[in-house]
Amino acid sequence: MPIERIAILGTGLIGASAGLALRSHGFAGTITGWDPSALETRIALETGAIHCAADPAIEAALDVARSSDVILLSGPVFTILEWLDRLAPELTPAQLVTDVGSVKGAICARATGKYNMLEMAGFLPGHPMAGKEVGGAANADGALFENAAWLFTETKDTQGMSPAARTLANDWRAWTARFGSRVLDLAPERHDEVCAWVSHLPQYLATALSALLEDEFPSKEEIQAIGGRALREMTRLGSSPFSMWRDIAHTNTEAVAASILALEQRLQHLRENLKTPELREEFVKANLFRNGL
Amino acid sequence: MPIERIAILGTGLIGASAGLALRSHGFAGTITGWDPSALETRIALETGAIHCAADPAIEAALDVARSSDVILLSGPVFTILEWLDRLAPELTPAQLVTDVGSVKGAICARATGKYNMLEMAGFLPGHPMAGKEVGGAANADGALFENAAWLFTETKDTQGMSPAARTLANDWRAWTARFGSRVLDLAPERHDEVCAWVSHLPQYLATALSALLEDEFPSKEEIQAIGGRALREMTRLGSSPFSMWRDIAHTNTEAVAASILALEQRLQHLRENLKTPELREEFVKANLFRNGL
Numbered sequence: 001m002p003i004e005r006i007a008i009l010g011t012g013l014i015g016a017s018a019g020l021a022l023r024s025h026g027f028a029g030t031i032t033g034w035d036p037s038a039l040e041t042r043i044a045l046e047t048g049a050i051h052c053a054a055d056p057a058i059e060a061a062l063d064v065a066r067s068s069d070v071i072l073l074s075g076p077v078f079t080i081l082e083w084l085d086r087l088a089p090e091l092t093p094a095q096l097v098t099d100v101g102s103v104k105g106a107i108c109a110r111a112t113g114k115y116n117m118l119e120m121a122g123f124l125p126g127h128p129m130a131g132k133e134v135g136g137a138a139n140a141d142g143a144l145f146e147n148a149a150w151l152f153t154e155t156k157d158t159q160g161m162s163p164a165a166r167t168l169a170n171d172w173r174a175w176t177a178r179f180g181s182r183v184l185d186l187a188p189e190r191h192d193e194v195c196a197w198v199s200h201l202p203q204y205l206a207t208a209l210s211a212l213l214e215d216e217f218p219s220k221e222e223i224q225a226i227g228g229r230a231l232r233e234m235t236r237l238g239s240s241p242f243s244m245w246r247d248i249a250h251t252n253t254e255a256v257a258a259s260i261l262a263l264e265q266r267l268q269h270l271r272e273n274l275k276t277p278e279l280r281e282e283f284v285k286a287n288l289f290r291n292g293l
Numbered sequence: 294m295p296i297e298r299i300a301i302l303g304t305g306l307i308g309a310s311a312g313l314a315l316r317s318h319g320f321a322g323t324i325t326g327w328d329p330s331a332l333e334t335r336i337a338l339e340t341g342a343i344h345c346a347a348d349p350a351i352e353a354a355l356d357v358a359r360s361s362d363v364i365l366l367s368g369p370v371f372t373i374l375e376w377l378d379r380l381a382p383e384l385t386p387a388q389l390v391t392d393v394g395s396v397k398g399a400i401c402a403r404a405t406g407k408y409n410m411l412e413m414a415g416f417l418p419g420h421p422m423a424g425k426e427v428g429g430a431a432n433a434d435g436a437l438f439e440n441a442a443w444l445f446t447e448t449k450d451t452q453g454m455s456p457a458a459r460t461l462a463n464d465w466r467a468w469t470a471r472f473g474s475r476v477l478d479l480a481p482e483r484h485d486e487v488c489a490w491v492s493h494l495p496q497y498l499a500t501a502l503s504a505l506l507e508d509e510f511p512s513k514e515e516i517q518a519i520g521g522r523a524l525r526e527m528t529r530l531g532s533s534p535f536s537m538w539r540d541i542a543h544t545n546t547e548a549v550a551a552s553i554l555a556l557e558q559r560l561q562h563l564r565e566n567l568k569t570p571e572l573r574e575e576f577v578k579a580n581l582f583r584n585g586l
Contacts, residue, residue, distance in 0.1 A: 216555075
């Protein structure tokens with residue numbers, strides 16, 4: 001049986017984009033949206049990301065979840081952890097929870113013992129490698145997931161989900177492929193390590209660079225006039241919202257700290273070799289990296 | 294008298310883009326191109342960036358320069374320094390040399406006593422804040438300078454240029470405005486300091502990040518599959534050619550080293566505060582910077 005009723009808990013950028021992607025790829029069922037902000041669900045409704053907007057009360061979200069086949073948890077990591085706790089006692093083995101959380105180790109650990117076992121709903125941990133430096137349903141885009149990876153981090157735990165939940169999980173995986181995503185599987189630990197390098201490090205780096213320049217140029221006139229594409233590009237992610245990245249910093253701390261420390265050391269090496277042949281080695285390696293990307 | 298004959302010494306990305314910009318904005322005179330690589334002048338000729346390609350011999354460049362009103366020096370900083378030395382004894386006060394060099398302190402210092410005085414040609418130090426991560430005439434674009442700053446770093450020295458050279462300098466400044474650039478004046482020392490922050494730091498940072506990831510991911514499969522926009526954007530400048538950035542490292546060493554050190558310290562601060570309220574402060578500052586950009 002394919003998915004008929006989807007609940008999107010969190011109709012911000014990613015949740016509303018998933019709704020738009022579902023509808024633009026022919027999803028024939030019903031999508032109900034819930035968000036702690038009534039404004040977000042209203043925008044999601046107006047843009048057609050959802051068919052129906054639930055009241056912002058928690059109890060309303062639980063009602064929606066109880067009557068859905070698939071519940072998509074979309075929001076910062078701690079919010080997803082809370083929903084995993086709240087929903088577990090409310091659902092049946094014929095239902096599937098899936099998510100878009102940026103850190104998978106903490107999320108998979110929290111689901112253990114609450115999902116994917118006898119009498120419990122299924123949980124399929126997922127993470128689309130897509131986003132923007134601005135959040136909210138108003139910035140949602142049904143094409144956001146095209147050519148992006150959609151990672152799933154199934155484990156021994158998820159092998160225990162009920163046949164009904166597995167059918168829903170396979171159907172959801174097929175939907176993400178229809179969105180134009182590259183569907184990939186990896187272990188939660190490896191997910192968190194790779195994401196520290198390719199996603200979290202670039203973000204914290206852009207934040208550090210932007211904050212440094214804010215201190216260095218309290219008046220913006222000069223930098224507005226002189227700064228070019230390089231500056232704008234390297235600081236674009238400086239606009240990213242704190243809430244999402246606080247949760248990542250708290251739940252992937254070790255891997256993030258290791259990647260930042262490695263970059264500090266690399267910058268120091270480059271700085272100490274501005275006038276030595278080592279500088280060429282760094283450019284050769286950087287060129288090589290880009291050629292392989 | 295407006296400019297009639299322009300020599301572009303160095304028909305790579307910036308030189309050939311200037312030729313294309315001149316022609317697409319109605320320059321009615323003659324543009325002769327010279328480059329140490331015959332391939333570069335051939336491409337510049339074929340794409341219409343120049344009317345005439347000189348032989349790659351140094352003597353041919355001197356011939357072209359002698360018979361031009363304006364000589365545009367386009368290339369890495371050390372190459373521009375060499376041309377300033379070579380051209381000075383060959384030219385007359387009715388001629389103007391201008392450049393596109395990325396560091397202005399060293400270039401202005403080298404021109405002192407050789408230009409802008411009795412019997413000497415004029416020299417107008419310039420720097421368009423435009424570029425690409427790939428060089429060469431094949432990547433040239435007549436629209437490259439649109440909405441970019443074109444900086445001039447005139448000093449007491451340049452006040453000494455002959456009236457004929459001043460007329461040519463004013464005409465060249467008008468051309469850069471026609472290209473769609475924001476024409477701005479600042480002191481060479483301030484130029485080098487601001488560029489260390491807004492241009493050189495972003496470049497060396499992208500190089501360090503790319504080189505680090507090259508070491509971290511010797512096999513590219515995983516990173517190709519998982520990496521998204523953030524990764525591609527933050528490492529784009531990793532493709533930049535070493536030759537240009539070696540010269541900048543050598544001629545703006547102090548300011549570049551200071552900006553890299555400041556970023557190292559900022560990253561360390563962020564790393565040590567991944568789980569404290571300081572992280573929010575950094576995001577707030579970064580958001581503020583981007584809002585003001």
